[in-house]
Amino acid sequence: MLRNLTLALGLLASPALATGLSIDVAGEGGAKGTVTIDLFEDVAPNHVAQITALASSGQYDGVVFHRVIDGFMAQTGDVQFGDINDGFNIRLAGTGGSDLGNIKAEFSDLSFDRGVVGMARSQSPDSANSQFFIMFEPGPFLNGQYTIVGKVTDGMDVVDGIKRGHPRSGAVSGEPDRMTKVTVTP
Template identity: 70%
Template sequence: MRKLSFAAALLLAGPAFATGLEIDVEGEANGIVTIDLFEDVAPQHVERITALAEQGAYDGVVFHRVIDGFMAQTGDVQYGREGANLARAGTGGSDMGNVPAEFSDRSFGRGVVGMARSRDPDSANSQFFIMFEPAPHLDGQYTVVGEVTDGMDVVDAIKRGSSAANGSVAEAPDVMRRVRVVE
């Protein structure tokens, strides 16, 4: 009997990976953002994002932290829901537990999608961010999970937060109306 490689065994044992996401954004920005997910670079993170998207957990979640010239952050499925008191947005996650870091040699360039986390490198859960501009200081410090392949004009139009409040968007933040897994 032939022995499978570790990677092949993981692929056969786990759920089928999707290749990307389509995010319908509404607010100051309106349109669809298409993201190619890097299953080969961050398989556990991609599995988490796709599982949450398939459950509809990201639908109605806002871009709660948006820093001009840096990035737009979203994905707080616990405290980042549209219409909720957003004072705690950015501090929550899913009930699925944290995902250990999967750092790579991929660089944080424009359009790259990374997983948000606390100071603990192994604390990524549901939140992610999309880069407006390159940020090489994040390389090897945060997990790269994908890249925008279409709709960067939509990302560029996302409502910016207050520079005095570290990018927090206090009023009428843009929202991920619907997030779909695509192949």
């Protein structure tokens, strides 16, 4: 409860806590590399604030890439069921979120190009919480439907190397790749 209150107060005190993220990615064979993301706090300030609050508190550390579709995207960020170190359940990964509330959509006129980072959500446009995805290829059919929060500026080769899931569902079998450490960058 205290951690949730601290996170919530942090969100209120600083809506845009950073300009980027550094994500260390590992898999079955160990380290794969680092992905650097430029966050668009001017485009999606509430989403960026939530992501940076979760990253600052270490909640993304150990979270798996639970849905990875070749030619489309790699999804991660389920801090409730996707943490390989705490509460991990591959069958539930992708159905959870954080203790922070859902975020109202912040759609923009930006396009879902290769390397763009978007927020995952359920059917409701205002249901994004902690999960996000990185585009392998352009997906213009997502434009105006999902909130764009940033873009990969370095390490797209690491993203390209993330273990793929089932061709249709994206469900990853065996041990999925994971974010070992997510750091907020200035």
